[in-house]
Amino acid sequence: MHIPDGLIAPQAYLPAAALAVPLWVLAARRLRAVLGDELLPRLAVFTALAFLLSALMLPLPGGTSGHAIGVGLLALVFGPWIAFLSYTLVLLLQAVVVGAGGITSLPVNALAMGFVGAWVTVGLFAGLRRVHETAAVLVAVWLGVMVSALLLALVLGAQPWLAQAPDGTPRFFPFGPAVTVPALLVPHAFIAAGEAALTLLVWRHARKRRWLAEAG
């Protein structure tokens, strides 16, 4: 789902960076307060775990598959701050080691998928778990992915408006929200359903082993 370099205008990625940097600092401080000197090795292992989870194939009907995001699972098991930071570091790693994704689009991707995705998932789960725990996991993860996809669609859809030549032609991404919103939301409705089912299966085992939110 994440956006590569060159499609997001500085008018979007610079404010996103200004918003993301304090959140990264806050996340690191909060985790250091919980984990102390264990922060570095734990964060490194969870980054690698997030790397694997984001590469996990989601089986879809018809023998096809999509990529999981993994933020929902990380947020439910380890908490939203570690999910946000680990996912940001995965995006950074993908940008500077693999050359995938992008460095200018990193703040937008990290905020939409890592921060909003994690907090929507955790917030919904906390609100719904008293009603029905299984449904709470499914709804929280599904909506976490969908809200992230919607945010990215809106950011992409705003590009023709944010950056255009004097004659009105776009300078970055050419399509408005009328195209980007359905283009991202329709396939992600299926991907999110797959991710929710997979997360539920893993989450049940994680709960039995009393790992939930152990790491902060």
Place this chain on the structure above:
Amino acid sequence: MKDRLGLGTWLLAVVAVTLVHEPWLLAGALAGVLLASGSGRAALLWRALRLVLPILLVISVGYVAMAWLRGELSVAYLWLVNLRVVLLAVLTSWMVRDVRLERALQGCPGALRWLSIVRSQVTVFRRLAGEYRAAVLSRSTVPPTLAQRYRAGATLGLAALDKAMYNSEALTQGMRSRGALDD
């Protein structure tokens, strides 16, 4: 020093490219980057194209179709977006090929340790994923059903969580016993 300079230059160049809106300037920059990248430039270009070609095709074809229907097609825009994305991808591929991140991060022991652990753990998790996939394939000669594929994915996810919990504890203890957490 050279690697740190390379990393910093790449960062500045990537931001600078997003501020340029003239296709001929981007084309010149792309030619310059390919010339400066030395031998192996064809492989570098191919690697970059493989990463961005699918998305560029979707955007270009979609834009041509929509603009043609509206009667406002801009060939200059097509050049602009394609050249910019390809140039950024080539710059990043060049950085990935020639900059040694470990050397660039000398002087930042925390970041260096983080990178070393992540790299080793990514290898561990990739191997784990490979083994689990091979196990699923070895169990039956017919393709697994959707439910079996979900169970296999969940088993892998659980095994990865298990390993992450164990490895983070083991690494923390190992680093603590060697005084690596006292810096």
